[in-house]
């Protein structure tokens with residue numbers, strides 16, 4: 001099959017959904033400082049302004065898993081873009097902390113949907129040998145969205161009511177996503193699963209240009225032969241169980257090794273390490289965001305060559321080592337200036353190691369390992385797990401630091417990392433270069449082996 005560049009362009013358009021995910025989760029870290037000037041907020045209210053996004057994301061992932069299978073991938077991304085648009089506008093104009101919380105919840109709802117629909121959409125249009133790189137464009141867009149949010153926070157920091165602009169800027173990518181998605185086709189796999197073979201052929205022509213559409217359609221059909229209608233019963237079937245555990249396990253690892261304590265609280269951690277001014281703490285944070293982007297690019301170049309599992313091992317080892325050092329630096333604490341240097345260096349290694357491994361690979365693998373008709377549902381279960389674990393870590397991080405101390409908290413994340421090495425070795429399949437059909441057949445074979 002000849003791969004035209006349109007598959008790349010279509011994937012990039014869908015990945016704007018990832019950019020909104022990153023922007024809208026990152027923007028609050030800076031905006032919160034200024035929201036506190038508009039209203040006097042209790043710690044509890046602040047906590048909820050941050051966490052309402054996560055609660056919304058959980059709901060989004062729960063409610064729309066099944067919708068994506070019923071209405072189609074494309075339509076759901078368009079609706080999501082509109083929710084991002086309305087949410088960004090409404091948060092910018094919010095008249096009370098309660099309104100802000102509710103509208104942030106709406107944005108979270110959109111993030112929850114986008115976080116699984118975008119990788120799902122891309123994985124279904126991507127050719128097997130480029131799937132890793134194309135699906136991971138979404139993760140790249142997330143990291144770019146995070147850095148943009150840090151930078152935009154900086155730009156509006158000195159403007160009166162600047163936080164309203166920080167929130168409002170989100171309407172621009174939302175409009176781009178809505179307009180872009182109206183121009184791209186639905187995925188051929190979804191169309192076939194709904195019995196629209198002719199439309200699927202048309203979609204194949206638009207995505208790949210010249211290709212043997214009839215052969216592609218029968219290949220996709222072949223993989224659907226054994227499949228019943230997607231339902232929770234099918235999802236709980238014995239042969240699907242290991243795949244379900246892999247999805248939920250990877251999401252647990254991605255969140256419980258602590259990435260978002262860095263993404264959401266990096267300035268606080270830098271201050272704990274002795275950076276006195278807010279400006280220096282925030283600049284160090286932008287640096288961390290840039291490393292996140294650059295190393296995601298490195299990962300995208302390596303994913304389809306080295307494979308997913310080797311990158312997981314390398315990344316996890318880097319994360320464990322840097323967390324251990326960071327914990328030690330906080331434990332012995334007294335070294336003054338040395339603590340600053342060690343904390344910055346270990347956070348750089350940590351984020352770099354996350355960005356080459358758990359960042360892109362968890363989302364990628366859950367878009368690859370489930371059969372088509374339950375893929376939407378199964379991915380949404382893994383996505384709900386991701387946001388659920390994210391919420392638990394976000395809510396418990398500061399109390400844990402208070403209760404156990406910073407050192408033991410980071411060591412705790414490192415212990416999860418060691419367990420994760422075992423989990424990846426024992427449970428996660430290598431999906432590099434395999435067709436979605438082959439991956440599915442492997443699970444079936446495993447379930448019948450004694």
Ligand code: BGC
Pocket residue numbers: 025139142143146254259260263292358359360363386390
């Ligand atoms: C994770 C997010 C995280 C981001 C950081 C994503 O893969 O799901 O929770 O904030 O990576 O780059």
